Amino acid sequence: MRTSPSLLSLTIDSAVLNLSNIADLSSLPDHIVVDLFLRTLRAGKLNERVLKLFIATGKDEVFSLIRALNIRATVIPVLPTTIKDDEIDIVIGAVRSDLTSFMNEWRPMFSRFHLIIVKDPDLKEELKIPEGFNLDVYEKPHMDQVVGSSTSVFFSGYACRYFGYLVSRKKYIISVDDDCLPARDPKGFVVDAVAHHITNLTTPATPFFFNTLYDPFAEGSDFVRGYPFSLRTGVKCALSCGLWLNLADHDAPTQALKAKQRNSRYVDAVMTVPAGSLVPISGINIAFDREVVGPALVPALKLAGEGKFRWETMEDIWSGLCVKVVCDHLGLGVKTGLPYVWRTDRGDPIASLKKEWEGVKLMEEVVPFFQSVRLPREATTVEDCVVEVANAAKERLGLTDPVFARAAKAMLDWVNLWKSVAYISSSSPAV
């Protein structure tokens, strides 16, 4: 006859089943904590949160077990099961040469995927990249080979990443600046920006009517009362813009004025930017569907005093406005909000402001221009739309400042480049 399990044993079994409701184990005697730990392992219920719970008890036996079993807290990204790893490229524009700590911090999130690292052609030093990644590195010679010199398209500075977009053969691209690290959410968990961007891109966007509970496709959310049912299927999301903790993407005058201000507010929402509404899309933390909208991300607006800090550029803002106008015309969606990245403190806004302030002034022309662009019904492809925007820019802004005439030309050259170089898979759908 088998002896029935002890009350203690039953209690520990029950605790294993209810781990999600337990917030603190430190009051338990050591031998019970160890027993609970082993049974948790056996039941396959050890995850990052549970591991933290055991570590928080401070018990030596728990630490010995962790060391002995070589348990490490790694973040396993949870991707939608419909997405295969080989559909994603992570494109990093290297504006600085030493990418060691950057790559190591992102390793848990990046290592599954193919990476494209593009070196700023103005960068003199050799790139330092740690081992263990599946990647391709592109430098100036590659650019010259692919693009030739007879083009006004520029890949210097932050715009070097566009070369990566051009040569990528994948459907989805995720791109973050090389001074950004993974952020933590208010509960202390590391944010998997890659998985989050993919979720944004693979769930519909809802640009035609504002949902007051933000993303209706998020867990625990839905469309609110009064949201027309015919609009609930949504449209394809072409672009996902993430945000930044710590050093937010303010312009130089703003950051100089509020020198100590750092963004610590984690806004737990993703939302679709409504159709017809323009938005300054920062290039610091973005993802997009390259097959659907690739040509619309244009390396076009190069400021006269453009430099190696975001405060000294506006290329991404111009590019983003172009993408939004094209998406609005073609019925595609743009989302903004999560995921956050942690943007490290770098540079001096006052120095940047002294060097380059034209960009801020130019926005006074740029925004009204994009707000007034009307694309003709005949423009049904992304390439056609970009050409229309370029022609309109040349016509309406070309005489205001030569930088705009150059931008317009760069856009036209970019479309041609895209048509001749970019990989279009046979299965990629027309928009």
Added chain:
Amino acid sequence: MATVSPTPLLKDELDIVIPTIRNLDFLEMWRPFFQPYHLIIVQDGDPSKVIKVPEGFDYELYNRNDINRILGPKASCISFKDSACRCFGYMVSKKKYIYTIDDDCFVAKDPSGKDINALEQHIKNLLCPSTPFFFNTLYDPYRDGADFVRGYPFSLREGVPTAVSHGLWLNIPDYDAPTQLVKPLERNTRYVDAVMTIPKGTLFPMCGMNLGFNRDLIGPAMYFGLMGDGQPIGRYDDMWAGWCIKVICDHLGLGVKTGLPYIWHSKASNPFVNLKKEYKGIYWQEELIPFFQSVTLPKDCTTVQKCYIEISKQVKAKLGKVDDYFNKLADAMVTWIEAWDELNPSGAKSAELPNGAAK
């Protein structure tokens, strides 16, 4: 910009309008936040029932008899047996700001566990500008710790006056009946720490459960329609008002904000009852949204009242054929404006704005 100045109480400039048919017990929880203010209670349903107001509140209470007495034949525009009757409270108020809340809404807690003073946040929202012309990716740029992002034109950073502050709800979310039936157990537990301006040209579903507005700027457009007894539709009162006010705000260059504050919504109404009320609305909104999206107001509509009368004309012309209800509604909209102007004779505040620019 060193210290953040405390939010003014505005206790002599703000009325709290509460529609009720049962009781006002919920006010006890709100006492620390509401007691300084004047309440306007609009009692729906049986006027012979006595609604007890908790001690210590300064209030005026109107039941159906009062509404009929004050408005005479124009009382026909005020709904009966529906919380839409609350708009009568907006009409009789003499204050600059209104906050309206449902009697099943309680004080919520923020993620740190602190009680949320919803009224204070609404006042903050209403007193600082909106930014409808260009989306700020860091949401409300005037909030502590936030600002405009790179690329935001400086000429647009002054913003425009805020007419409406739309708050949200934790616990029972404001779902329609079909969604309630499919997800009866879903609760909104996500605290989104943001206020944002709804861009110009974008419509939204405005919920009347937790709503603040500047009565001087937009009051006459806050008509909550014909709902309830004798009407083919219910639970679309706030929706209707929301579409009207957004079109008018877009035309007059005013802002509408949504997001914080949260209140705790405690009661899930019966989804089957709701389905009966909303049924026609679910079909009609497919026509209503394109209608509102395409409404254009002529340049000479420079006051809220003029804009509203113009919308009522277009409702009759274009929606009358969807259902005769819209003919009645269009007439009621006109009656409402007549009643509003009667009770609020212009002279001092005519809500005429300098830039009545056409859309």
